[in-house]
Amino acid sequence: MVALLVVIILLLNLSIFYKIFTPLICALLVSYLLLPLNDYFEKVFKNRDVASVVTVLIILIPFVVLVWTTLDTLINEIAKFLESPDAFLNKILDFEEYLKNFGINISFSSQINSIIEKVESYINIETAFDLLKNISYATIYLLLFMFSTFYFLRDGRKLKEVTDTLVPAEIKEMYLKFIKELGKVLQGLFYGYVLTAVIIGILAGVTFYVLGVYFNVSYLVNYSVLLGFLIFLFSLLPILGSPMIYVPIAVVEIFSKPMLAIIILVFGVIVLTYFPAFVLTPYISEKKSEVHPLIILFSFVAGPMAFGVSGFVLGPLFLCSLVALYRVKKNEN
Numbered sequence: 001m002v003a004l005l006v007v008i009i010l011l012l013n014l015s016i017f018y019k020i021f022t023p024l025i026c027a028l029l030v031s032y033l034l035l036p037l038n039d040y041f042e043k044v045f046k047n048r049d050v051a052s053v054v055t056v057l058i059i060l061i062p063f064v065v066l067v068w069t070t071l072d073t074l075i076n077e078i079a080k081f082l083e084s085p086d087a088f089l090n091k092i093l094d095f096e097e098y099l100k101n102f103g104i105n106i107s108f109s110s111q112i113n114s115i116i117e118k119v120e121s122y123i124n125i126e127t128a129f130d131l132l133k134n135i136s137y138a139t140i141y142l143l144l145f146m147f148s149t150f151y152f153l154r155d156g157r158k159l160k161e162v163t164d165t166l167v168p169a170e171i172k173e174m175y176l177k178f179i180k181e182l183g184k185v186l187q188g189l190f191y192g193y194v195l196t197a198v199i200i201g202i203l204a205g206v207t208f209y210v211l212g213v214y215f216n217v218s219y220l221v222n223y224s225v226l227l228g229f230l231i232f233l234f235s236l237l238p239i240l241g242s243p244m245i246y247v248p249i250a251v252v253e254i255f256s257k258p259m260l261a262i263i264i265l266v267f268g269v270i271v272l273t274y275f276p277a278f279v280l281t282p283y284i285s286e287k288k289s290e291v292h293p294l295i296i297l298f299s300f301v302a303g304p305m306a307f308g309v310s311g312f313v314l315g316p317l318f319l320c321s322l323v324a325l326y327r328v329k330k331n332e333n
Contacts, residue, residue, distance in 0.1 A: 023142075027145050189320065208249075
């Protein structure tokens, strides 16, 4: 009877909070994985509130810097284009002539005009309101994620005590074993995910530097470390990913140095996108979590296909829960 009452209450709460389920689950997972770091800061500062704030800032500051840098670069590039649109169009024409040497006849200028016409027809008051609404929701989700992460870090032990109290006594032992196994699996996935981002960030920085030297592109040489760091950060954001960095670079270079643009695109798609997702992350995570690479691959691919953006979190969580439950039952038998 008590178990049924608990289930009914949980379902009622889920019906109310399902729209903010994803940022809450993300905050819960991130706070759980950052607990060791938070405990370390608590020993340093002798205050759990301060430790939780510092831990959250470690996440927030790089993200804010990244967004600010990206917007600043985008605004500057748009300003340059508006100052001299003829120079941009001349580069397009030069690139079209370059492709004709290989028997490829493509009119990029007409394609660009078609895109501009579609964009102009799409822009209206309704789409502007939709854009503002989506920005508002994204801001609310981000704030909810940050504050929830802080409170989960600060009061995580109290939350665990409350959860342990609500679990019926007849299944409490299995529940505690399940949580322990789930933690091991999630830590393994997190370890593989972050280490993969570090590896491809270093690889991207070195490659951009070498390409910059070979093709005499100064910004690739001067900012290779920054570009590698941005690749690392964006690789941690599955909704965006490393294409947010290498695709704009290729677009910038395609009209002046087409061979460099093609190399960057091929390198980005194969080495920075598909190789980490299908090979590197499953391989590294398997070593730490002892979960079969195919299960890890399914968790990252099937989740978004089934649940959309939320699937990037829910997919790994559901499959990790299934693996943890299997291990508990296997140990019992």
